[in-house]
Amino acid sequence: MEHxxxxxxxxxxxxxxxxxxxxxxxLYTERSGVLNLGIEGMxxxxxxxxxxxxxxxxxxxxxLLSAMIVGGLMGALxxxxxxxxxxxxxxxxxALSMLGVGLSGFIGKRFVGIPLKATxxxxxxxxLNKIPILGSILFEHNVIVYISYILxxxxxxxxxxxxxxxxxxxxGENPAAxxxxxxxxxxxxxxxxxxxxxxxxxxxxxLSLAHIxxxxxxxxxxxxxxxxxxxxxxxxDPLRALLGSYLFGGVEALQYWLQPWGIDPSLLGTxxxxxxxxxxxxxxxxxxxxxxxxxPSALCKPYIREEKVV
Amino acid sequence: MTKSxxxxxxxxxxxxxxxxxxxxxxxxxAPGKERIVKVPVLKGEPVAKLAESALALSxxxxxxxxxxxxxxxxxxxxxxxxxxxxxxxxxSEIIPPKIKAAFIYxxxxxxxxxxxxxxxxxxxxxxxxxxxxxxxxxxxxxADCYRYIERFIKQGxxxxxxxxxxxxxxxxKAAKEYPNIIFxxxxxxxxxxxxxxxxxxxxxxxxxxxLMAGALTKTGKVGYVGAHPIPEVVRxxxxxALGVKEVNPDAKVYVRWIFAWYDPxxxxxxxxxLIAEGVDVIxxxxxxxxxxxxxxxxxxxxxxVYTFSxxxxxxxxxxxxxxxxxxVHWEKIxxxxxxxxxxxxxxxxxxxxxxxxWMLREGAVELGAEYGxxxxxxxxxxxxxxxxxxxxxxxxxxxxxxxIRLKQMSEEVPTFDPFTGPIxxxxxxxxxxxxxxxxxxALWTMDWFVDNIVGTIPKPGG
Numbered sequence: 001m002e003h004x005x006x007x008x009x010x011x012x013x014x015x016x017x018x019x020x021x022x023x024x025x026x027l028y029t030e031r032s033g034v035l036n037l038g039i040e041g042m043x044x045x046x047x048x049x050x051x052x053x054x055x056x057x058x059x060x061x062x063x064l065l066s067a068m069i070v071g072g073l074m075g076a077l078x079x080x081x082x083x084x085x086x087x088x089x090x091x092x093x094x095a096l097s098m099l100g101v102g103l104s105g106f107i108g109k110r111f112v113g114i115p116l117k118a119t120x121x122x123x124x125x126x127x128l129n130k131i132p133i134l135g136s137i138l139f140e141h142n143v144i145v146y147i148s149y150i151l152x153x154x155x156x157x158x159x160x161x162x163x164x165x166x167x168x169x170x171x172g173e174n175p176a177a178x179x180x181x182x183x184x185x186x187x188x189x190x191x192x193x194x195x196x197x198x199x200x201x202x203x204x205x206x207l208s209l210a211h212i213x214x215x216x217x218x219x220x221x222x223x224x225x226x227x228x229x230x231x232x233x234x235x236x237d238p239l240r241a242l243l244g245s246y247l248f249g250g251v252e253a254l255q256y257w258l259q260p261w262g263i264d265p266s267l268l269g270t271x272x273x274x275x276x277x278x279x280x281x282x283x284x285x286x287x288x289x290x291x292x293x294x295x296p297s298a299l300c301k302p303y304i305r306e307e308k309v310v
Numbered sequence: 311m312t313k314s315x316x317x318x319x320x321x322x323x324x325x326x327x328x329x330x331x332x333x334x335x336x337x338x339x340a341p342g343k344e345r346i347v348k349v350p351v352l353k354g355e356p357v358a359k360l361a362e363s364a365l366a367l368s369x370x371x372x373x374x375x376x377x378x379x380x381x382x383x384x385x386x387x388x389x390x391x392x393x394x395x396x397x398x399x400x401x402s403e404i405i406p407p408k409i410k411a412a413f414i415y416x417x418x419x420x421x422x423x424x425x426x427x428x429x430x431x432x433x434x435x436x437x438x439x440x441x442x443x444x445x446x447x448x449x450x451x452x453a454d455c456y457r458y459i460e461r462f463i464k465q466g467x468x469x470x471x472x473x474x475x476x477x478x479x480x481x482x483k484a485a486k487e488y489p490n491i492i493f494x495x496x497x498x499x500x501x502x503x504x505x506x507x508x509x510x511x512x513x514x515x516x517x518x519x520x521l522m523a524g525a526l527t528k529t530g531k532v533g534y535v536g537a538h539p540i541p542e543v544v545r546x547x548x549x550x551a552l553g554v555k556e557v558n559p560d561a562k563v564y565v566r567w568i569f570a571w572y573d574p575x576x577x578x579x580x581x582x583x584l585i586a587e588g589v590d591v592i593x594x595x596x597x598x599x600x601x602x603x604x605x606x607x608x609x610x611x612x613x614x615v616y617t618f619s620x621x622x623x624x625x626x627x628x629x630x631x632x633x634x635x636x637x638v639h640w641e642k643i644x645x646x647x648x649x650x651x652x653x654x655x656x657x658x659x660x661x662x663x664x665x666x667x668w669m670l671r672e673g674a675v676e677l678g679a680e681y682g683x684x685x686x687x688x689x690x691x692x693x694x695x696x697x698x699x700x701x702x703x704x705x706x707x708x709x710x711x712x713x714i715r716l717k718q719m720s721e722e723v724p725t726f727d728p729f730t731g732p733i734x735x736x737x738x739x740x741x742x743x744x745x746x747x748x749x750x751x752a753l754w755t756m757d758w759f760v761d762n763i764v765g766t767i768p769k770p771g772g
Contacts, residue, residue, distance in 0.1 A: 007582070011579065015579065084320070112420035112421070211575070214598075216574050217418045219574060221573060221575055221576075252579065254583075257586070259566055259567065
């Protein structure tokens with residue numbers, strides 16, 4: 001018999017993975033100075049396209065790939081509007097969210113109620129899953145969960161240990177200075193925004209190909225917004241995003257464990273947002289923390305390159 | 311190249327794209343180009359035939375009719391057409407008016423649950439009756455309901471169906487405002503002289519599912535994932551629990567609420583929580599096949615958890631785990647309503663007491679994992695091997711018990727009802743005396759749980 005801790009923690013990871021994927025992408029986007037509020041819509045479009053392609057080809061990997069492409073394309077659209085056209089990032093992001101919700105609902109109508117055979121099933125990692133307790137919590141999931149572990153670590157390393165990471169952070173903090181230092185601000189922002197879209201698409205595909213293998217309208221149910229909150233909660237750090245995702249995923253999943261004790265689920269549902277606000281308050285209250293952990297200074301500010309006088 | 315050169319190119323490209331879009335839009339949206347049409351001279355055989363048909367019709371309608379001739383003796387086609395007008399008017403008076411029915415849905419028609427069920431009903435009656443035309447609006451919020459009703463009336467609809475409890479007051483308001491339109495509201499209790507109500511009720515089927523669940527559970531723990539803690543769902547959980555109790559008096563029914571009609575992810579999480587607690591049969595009220603998928607996954611993992619179809623046939627999502635279920639046939643109700651409106655049985659003055667509360671007897675609901683499959687054949691042997699002692703029927707297999715109860719509840723005057731006393735609630739209070747059948751009001755306002763249920767009914771605001 002498994003330890004009593006195993007099922008709830010396992011579920012927390014399962015429910016946290018789409019949040020993790022989406023928030024890792026959003027984190028990079030915001031680090032480069034672009035706010036993307038279109039995550040919800042990108043996740044939905046990813047979920048739908050992943051589902052359709054997996055249904056037609058019978059291959060979940062192709063589904064995942066197409067979800068990433070669709071997410072990336074939407075990210076590219078956001079990038080074009082915000083970076084090249086200097087449009088308001090909030091408005092563009094909200095528009096993309098609404099577009100994604102509406103369009104996926106419209107296109108997806110014909111795909112509702114079709115069972116999907118090609119899914120990412122549970123594939124335990126041999127040996128590792130024999131570790132007592134931790135083994136079954138961490139290593140009895142589908143492949144995307146394992147990929148997300150590795151991605152979180154790699155993305156942390158890139159951000160904090162490589163030149164590329166410094167470039168991204170510089171662009172998000174002070175694009176003019178980065179530009180002067182020879183960094184192509186537009187290129188970095190484009191890449192990060194498209195990457196954010198790709199990750200959101202993958203998060204959507206996780207929902208429709210692994211978590212609940214089917215297409216249902218609006219199946220993300222607000223996860224895109226929680227992902228945006230997680231980025232703030234994690235103070236723009238990939239490993240803290242990992243923690244935040246499992247925490248928020250766990251809060252959501254565990255309400256049914258706690259229900260018999262009379263704990264109100266709608267109250268639990270507000271916890272991620274309350275936690276995020278608390279983090280903001282804590283950061284705001286200390287100068288030292290503010291310097292180390294606050295939002296990228298150039299977030300939401302379009303960068304318009306000054307003309308060089310030759 | 312200088313930087314400004316790049317910007318010029320960019321904006322030129324943008325302008326060109328915008329121009330192309332504008333041009334395409336103008337071209338496709340513009341009204342049709344004027345064409346010079348040559349009017350053919352009307353003569354010859356077609357005209358003669360038209361004259362003949364008109365003459366025949368005039369005889370049937372009993373109107374005098376002459377075929378107009380030109381001085382040359384040909385048929386005067388123009389005059390012939392003009393003479394047709396009184397014929398057509400008279401004919402359209404005699405032919406019954408068409409019904410144009412509007413359906414206003416609260417959810418998307420693709421939800422595979424509530425709205426999907428209503429829309430399936432709509433499509434069936436739409437195809438069946440040539441005199442019926444239907445239109446619908448999906449994902450309508452309560453606040454928008456009234457405006458949609460007005461819009462449909464402007465479009466010429468004379469029969470309006472609103473299919474959500476929350477549409478009750480807007481529908482009533484519209485019924486008072488538009489006394490010549492006929493309204494039907496699903497799942498509410500307010501009626502008016504031109505507004506009736508209807509509902510397809512499931513509790514008999516939940517009871518039958520409960521019988522099977524009680525026979526199938528090995529752990530003695532049966533689960534139920536509930537949508538909202540309202541009387542309708544409470545009634546269904548109680549009916550289910552009564553079924554479980556009849557076959558397996560020691561088994562308990564564990565309830566989890568998800569506070570949503572449609573939320574696949576919450577449904578999955580609630581089901582997982584129940585399974586972690588040791589539940590091995592789950593019934594649910596949630597409008598997607600998610601829980602069936604969860605159970606099928608557990609079956610594959612070697613830990614079978616059984617479940618039931620809800621609203622739509624979900625057998626294909628879990629052929630190894632779907633035992634039976636409750637399916638809806640809204641078309642039975644819609645058919646009855648539109649025919650009676652068409653024939654004038656229902657009109658704008660006599661709907662105040664028209665309330666459909668249709669169940670097995672009327673065929674509005676069906677027991678089944680799939681249409682036409684009351685019990686998944688895979689489970690027949692197990693259910694036939696499990697015996698119970700019934701005070702009237704004696705020693706009987708669960709399979710036979712289900713079939714007999716199904717027959718009893720489908721009779722013209724149902725000879726069995728699950729809510730027959732003695733029924734005790736969780737506090738041990740006697741809710742139905744031995745032999746007493748709970749009435750419509752008690753079922754409609756139910757806010758207590760039967761004694762073998764573990765869980766609470768959250769009170770609003772608490």
